[in-house]
Amino acid sequence: MSDPIRVLICDDHPLVLEGIRSVLETYGHIQVVGAVGSAEAALALAQTTAPDVVMLDINMPQLSGLDAVELFRERLPNARLLMLSMHDSREYISTAVMYGASGYILKDVSTGEIVSAIETVAAGGSYFSSGVADVLLQRRGRNDAAMPLTTREQAVLLLLARGKSNKDVAVELDISVRTVETHRKNIKKKLGIATTAGLTRYVIDNGLIGAGE
Known part of the structure; x- marks a missing residue:
């Protein structure tokens, strides 16, 4: 049996944080190694827990999720970063990926999609929830030719x-x-x-x- 996927969740909204944690803990192949409310706390905890996937809320006080991506890439290059957001902003999405995130999902997606995103990112792939993928494809489609x-x-x-x-x-x-x-x-x-x-x-x-x- 393969090792469980080690996941660290970071969101400054306690209800969202606990909601995602309680859902993920029902899956045997996923191990939640931490659930914290700030990017600084996530960076510190990640040093000792060595997560496979870090789920980061984009909009957080002090250190934003986007800024944290670069720090995670420097300090824990093996951790895969999955962004959480309420916004399907093209600017947020493209910036997150440019900084090194492996995926971007909206907070209103189904539990099944969250798990699929974690599995895909942990396996080395990229994952964008359906609404986000549509935004990216529209823009890429227009630009590739030009x-x-x-x-x-x-x-x-x-x-x-x-x-x-x-x-x-x-x-x-x-x-x-x-x-x-x-x-x-x-x-x-x-x-x-x-x-x-x-x-x-x-x-x-x-x-x-x-x-x-």
Whole structure:
């Protein structure tokens, strides 16, 4: 028998937190290793419980779920991140995935869908609840045909939009700094964008998640 999927839940609404926990605890193949009300507490607890999947509410005080994604990616790279939200905002969705989340589900989905999302993400896949998937597909469908950038340029763009330096991008993609500079010039020329902030806005507005998955 395989080991249960270890899940850590983080939501600042006690009713939501306990509701999800009580539901998941009825499944034999899922082990809830913690249920906490802040991203800071989730990060601290995750260090000792080593969860396979972390369910993060996006809208939390102090440290938001989106900001926590980056910290989890740095400190617990093996943990898979599943975002919880009441909003099917394209900006939230694309930003969450760009930062490294593996899935995004709405809080009003069925128990069965929550479990499916956990199973899929734990197995290394990506999961978006139906309403979220529709939002992404609408945007991707419009942009794929019109996307002027090559796959490598998209990868460089995503890293630059996350605030990485040319040197950081070069190390991550295993290319020279000069090559990164060339890509950067080409990207700005193709998109007609002069600033890094403008590139970040472009990434979010266009739901560019493919190159960063």
